[in-house]
Amino acid sequence: MITLEHYLILAAVLFCIGLWGALAKRSAIMVLMSIELMLNAVNINLVAFSRFLTPDALVGQVFAIFVIVVAAAEVAVGLAIVINIYRERQTSFVDEFDWLKW
Amino acid sequence: MIENAWLIPVLPAVAFVVIVFLIRQFKMLSALTAIAAMAVSFIISVGIVWEIIQGGATMKKPVEYFVNWLDLPGLNIQAGILIDPLAAAMLFVVTFVALLVMIYSVGYMHGDPGFSVFFSYLSLFSASMLGLVVANNYFQMFFFWELVGLCSYLLIGYYFHKPSAVQANKKAFITNRWGDFGFMLGIFFLFLVFGTFNFGELAKAIPKYDNVAFLTLAGILVFIGPIAKSAQFPLHVWLPDAMEGPTPVSALIHAATMVAAGVYLVARGFVLFHSVETVALVVAWVGGLSALIAATIALVQDDCKRIMAFSTMSQLGYMLMALGVGSLTAGMFHLTTHAFFKALMFLAAGSVIHATHKQNIFEMGGLRKSMPITTWTTVIGALALAGIFPLAGFWSKDEILVAAYTEGAYALFGLASLVAFMTAFYMFRMVFVVFWGDEPEGQHAHESPLTMTIPLIILAFFSIFSGFIGSPLVETGFFSYVYYKYPHPPEPNYMIMISSTVLALAGIGLAWLIYGKKSISAEALKQRFQPIHTLLYNKFYIDELYLWLFDKVMLNISTAFNWNDRHIVDGIFDGIGDLTRAAGARLRFIHTGSLQNYALVIFAAVVIIMLWMAVPALGGI
C-alpha cells in the first residue's frame, strides 16, 4: 500500500537532492536545473495532497499548474540572464559571479 | 486741534509712501509733497500749542486717546495719542525744525540723483519722531524709537557709495541697538510688575510701588536707551561719525529728531527716573560727565561738523543733567532753545560746506566777506550756544545751572560752569577760524541760495528771542506749562547769571586771543600739552577700544564658535556617519557576493529555524 507519506518522503528526497545541486554546483545552468528539480518535487507534494486529502477539489493540481507556469517563465528568464552574463564575462560559473559585492 | 493730533505723524508718513511709490520720478513734486505734509503738521502743532496756552491740556490733565494695536488677554498694546504741554512743545520744535530743514534741503540737495528719496527719508524720519512724541505708552515709544534709528541709518548712509558713510551708519545703528537692548529690557521689567506700558497708568502705579532695587534696575535699563540715542557717554561714539550724512540730516538729527528723543524719553518717564534717588543720580552724572567729555574733545577737533557734533553731545548732557537733578522744566526748555540754535549752526555749517566743499576749519577762512548772512547767523547761533545775555541759550542754560545749584548738586554745578566756559571757547574758535582769518588760496565761496538762507534767518530770529518764553521776565512762560508735579517759576539768581556770562565771555575772549588775534600761538599750546591734545584729539580712544572689543574679542569668539561648529559639532555627527560607514566597510566581507554562499546561509537558517520550531526538545511546537 503506497500512502501519502511515501510520496512526501520521495518528494523530500528529490527536493533535497535538488537543493544540494543548487548549492554545490558551479555551473549556473546546473543551478537552474536543480531548481527545476526542486520545483517538481514541490509539485509532487501538491498533487499528492490533492489526491489524498481533497480528491474532489483539484485545487492542488491547479496550484501545480501555476507553479509550472511560473517555473517555465523563471527558467526562460534565468537562462536569458545566464546567456547575457556569459556574453559579458565569458563564464557561466556562479562562483565567478561575485559582483554583488561592489 | 488736539483731537487732530494723530494727523501730525500720519501726514509725513503718508508723504513718505506717496513719494516712494508714486511720484519718485518727479523731483520737485516729491519735495513739495514732503514740505506740504510737514507744513500742515506744523500748523496743527501750532494749533495745539495755542490750545494748550488756552488751557486745553495740562501736565496733570493730558488729552489721551488710543486704538488697540494688539489686544491679547493680559497684553494690551495701544496706538495712542497723548497730548500734554511737554508733547506740544516737542511737537512744535520737531515740526518747525523739520519744516525748515526740508526747505533748506531743496537748495542744499539740488541736483542730487536721489533727491526724491532723500525727501521721502526726511518725511519718514519726521514721522517716526512725531509718532514717538505723541506716544502714550512705552511700547509705542519703543516702536518709533527704533524707526527713528532706522531713518538715521538710512540718512547717515545716504551717500552709500562712500565707505566711511556706510561704516558710520552701521555704527550708529548698532550703537543704538545696544541702547534699545536696555530700553526693551527696562520696559519688560515695567510690564512684568505693572502689566501695562501706558505712561499714565505707570505714573499712577510707580509711586505706590516700593521695591527700590527693582525700580532702580528698571530705571537704569530704560535709561540705557537715552544714553545711546542721545549720544551720552559711553554710547556716544556714533554721533561724530553720523556727520557722514548730508548736512541737513545732521541738523535734523542733532536739533530735532534723533538725539532729542532720548531727552524726551527721560522727560516722559520722569516719574520712573525720579522714583529712586540712585536713578536720578545716574541720569544727572551721565549727563554731566558726557557734557564734560564732549566739551573737552570739541576743544581740539578741526572738522566743523565734528565740533558741532560734540557740542550737541555736550548740550544733551546738560539737558539730562537738568532732568537728573529734578528740573523737567529746565531740561525741556534747554532742549527747545537748543533745537533752534543747533539747527541754525548746522544749517549754517551746511551752507559753508556747500560753498567751500570742505569740512576742515583750518582749510577755510575769511568767509565773512563772501557769505555775510551765513556769518552773522552763525555768530548769533554761537552766542546763543555760549549763553550770552540775552540770547536764548543764556536763559535756558542759566535755568539748568540754577536748578543744579538749588538742588545742592554743587559738583555738577561746577562741572556745568566749566563746560559753559569750554563751550564758548570752542564755538568761537570755530567762528574765528572760519569766518575771520585769511582766505586760503583758491577759495571761491559765495552766499547760498534763498531756500537755504531764509531758514537760517528764521532760526536766528528764534535763537535770539525764544529764550524769553522761559525767562524769569515773563509771568506765565514755558515753566507754567511744562513741569513735574507743580510749576516752578524760575527765580532769577543774579550771581549765577553774572558768573556764567563772565565765564562765557572769558571763553570767547580766549578764543579771540588764540585764533582771532593770534597773540597766543595755538601750535605752541599744542606742543606744550601734546599728550593731552593727542588724547582729546583721538576722543579718549573710546572708538578704538570698542573696535578692539569687536575685532579682537567678539570676532575671535565667533570664529572659535564657527570652528567648533564646523569641526566639533559637525565632526561628531559626521563622525557618527563615518563610523557607520567604517563598520559597513568591515562587515561587508561577510557578504561574499557569491550567490551560492547566500543560498547556503539562507537554507542553513531555514534548517536552524526548523530545528527550533519542529523539535520538541528545543522548544518546538
Next chain:
Amino acid sequence: MDFPILTAILLAPLAGLLVILTIPAREELLIKITAALATGVGLVLSIIAYVGYDKAAGGMQFTEYYPWVEKFGIAYSVGVDGMSLPMVLLTAIVIFTGVFASWDMHYRTKEFFCFLLLLVTGVFGVFIARDLFFFYFFFEVAVVPMYVLIGVWGSTRKEYAAMKLTLYLLVGSAFALVGIIWMYLYAKAKLGFATFDIATLGTVAYDVSFQIPVFFLMLIGFGVLVPMWPMHLWSPDGHVAAPTAVSMLHAGVLMKLGAYGLIRAGVFFFPEGAKYWAPLIAVLCIVNVVYGAMVAMVQRDLKFVIGYSSVSHMGYVLLGIASLNLFGIDGAVAQMFAHGIMTALFFALVGNVYHKAHTREIGVLTGLAHQMPKVAVGFMIGGLASLGLPGLNNFVAEFLIFIGSFTKDQVLFGFLHFRVLSVLAIFGVVITAIYVLRVIQRTFMGPRDPRWDHLSDAKGVELVPIVVLCFTLILFGMVPSLLIDVINVGVEPLIAKVNAAAEIGGIF
C-alpha cells in the same frame, strides 16, 4: 462651507504636478506657468480660508472627515485652527513666490517643478492634517523630494548636503515615529479603541512617567527639524546647497514643520512632559540664538549667513515654546510665520544675485546697490525684519516671545533664572543687527564695482517674490492683529491645557 477648501489646497499642487507630467519637457515656459497657476490657486484658496476663518468660533474649521482604515482608526481628516492656518498661508505664499524665484531654472525643468509641487503637497498636508497618521505620512512626503531636489539641482557640495539633510531628517522622524506609535498604543489601551485622531488623542490622560520619555522622543524628532542645537548642521549645509526655491521652502516652511510638530504632537499631548523638558529646550535655544548669530557673523558665503541666521531665529521660536505661556507660544507661531517670509525673501534675493553673478562670496560682491537697487532694497527690508525692526512682522513675534519668556518665573538648575535666558535672547537681537548690517554694508553698499556692471536689477517676474514677501512682512508688521488674533485663537486652548497640567519640577 461645503466646498472642501482644504482638500482643494492640498490637491492644487498635486493637480499642477499631474498636468506638468503631461507637458513635454521642452515646453519650459508652459511648465512654469502651470506651476505658478497651481500654486497661485493654492495661495488664493489659502487666503480665502484665512479670511473666512471664524475667530469668534475658534477651534478646528473647514473640517473634512473620511474614514480610511477603520480598524486602526486612521481617517483622512483635515481641518485648520489658529495655529495651522498661518502656516498654511505661509506655505502658500512661499511656494508661490518660490516658483517665480526659480523662473530661471533651465535644467530638467519639468522634473524640478514636479518634485517641488510634490514637496509642497506634503507640507500642506502636514499643516492641515487632523489625523496623526496622515500628519506623519505627509511629513515624510515632504522630506523625500527634498533629497532629490538638493542632490540634482543644488550647488556647493550638493550630494553631501542632500545626504546629510535627508539622514538628519529621517533619523529625527524615526524618533518621532517611535513616539507616535508608542502614544497610539498607550491611548488605545486607555480609550479602548484605536484612533489616530489628534483631538481624541489629546483627551487621553497620559501618565507623567509616560509623558516624559515620549515628549523627549518628540523633542528629538521634531527638534532636528527646527533645528535645535546641536542638531542644526543640516540646515546651513542644506540651505547652501539647495536651489533657490528649495532653500526658500526649506528654510521658510520645512523648519516650521519641526516647531509646529513640537507644539502639535509634543506640547499639546504631553503638557507635563513639556514642562519637564522645557528647561533643556530653553538652554539649547539660547545657544541657538547667540551661538547661531555669532557663527553667522563670520561666514563668507551669503547663504551660510542666512542659514545660520535661520538657526538663530528658530531659537526664538524654541524660546517661545519653552516658556509655555500664551505670549510665548503666540510669539513662537508668529515668529514661525515671520521668519518663513523673511528667510524666503532672503533666499530669493540671494538666488537672484547668485544666478547672475555666479558667486555668493561676501567681500567679492560689493556695492551691488548701484547695479541692483531693487534687490538691495529687498535685502534691506529682509535684513531689518531679521534684526527685529518695529513695523515689520518679526518684531511683533519676537516681542511676544520676549514678553512670554520674560514673564516666566522659573529658576533653572537652582541658580539660572529663566529671565536671564530671555535677556541673552534679547542680546541676540543686538548680534543679529551686527551681522545683518555687516552683510548689507559689505555686499550692497560701498563704491560702485565695475566688475558687477553686467548685473541687471531684478525685473519682470523676478520682482514677484520680492514684492509679495516684502508686502507680507510690512502688512503683518504694521497690523499685527491680523496675524496674532488668529494665532491666539489656536493657542488659547493649548495654554488652558498646559495650565491645567500638573506642575512638575523640570528636568534640572
Next chain:
Amino acid sequence: MVSPVVFWVVAVLLVAAALAMVLARNIVHSALFLIVSFIGYAVLYLFLEADFLAAVQVLVYAGAVSILLVFAVMLTRRGNMQESNLFNNYKVTGALIAAVLFLLIGNMVLNTSWAISSIAAPESTVGPLAELLLGKFVVPFEVAAILLLVAMVGAIIVARGVKDSK
C-alpha cells in the same frame, strides 16, 4: 491504486536519475538525467491520477524546458565538456544541509497524522480542471498568461542584450 512494486521501481529510478544529474561531471549528461527525472515525475503524476498534469509535465518539462536548457548549455559551451559541471567548495556543506533538511522534513511527515480522505478521485481531471481554471481561478489564470508574456519579452530583451540606443 498503483502497485507498490511499480512505485518503488519508479521511485528508485527517479532518485537515481536525480543523483546522477547532480553528480555528473559533464553538463550535457546532467541535462539528460534531468529529462529522465522529468519523465519520472510524469509517471508519479499518473500514479496520483493526475493525468492532465502528467501530460503537461511531459510537454512542458521533458519537451520544452529540457530543450531550452540544452540550448543554453550549447550557447555557454566552453572548450572541454568533460569538466563542465564541477562541484564548488560547498560540496560537503551543501550535502550536510540538504541531508539535515531531509531528516527534518521526513520527521515531520512521519509525525503528522494526515486526515486522509476516502473519496474517490474523479475519473478524468481535464474537464474539472478546465472549469476551475476558467471559472474560479480565471483571474490568476490571466495573470499567469501575462506573466508568461512578460517573461518572454523580458527573456528576449535580456538574452539579446540592450544596445546603447543613444
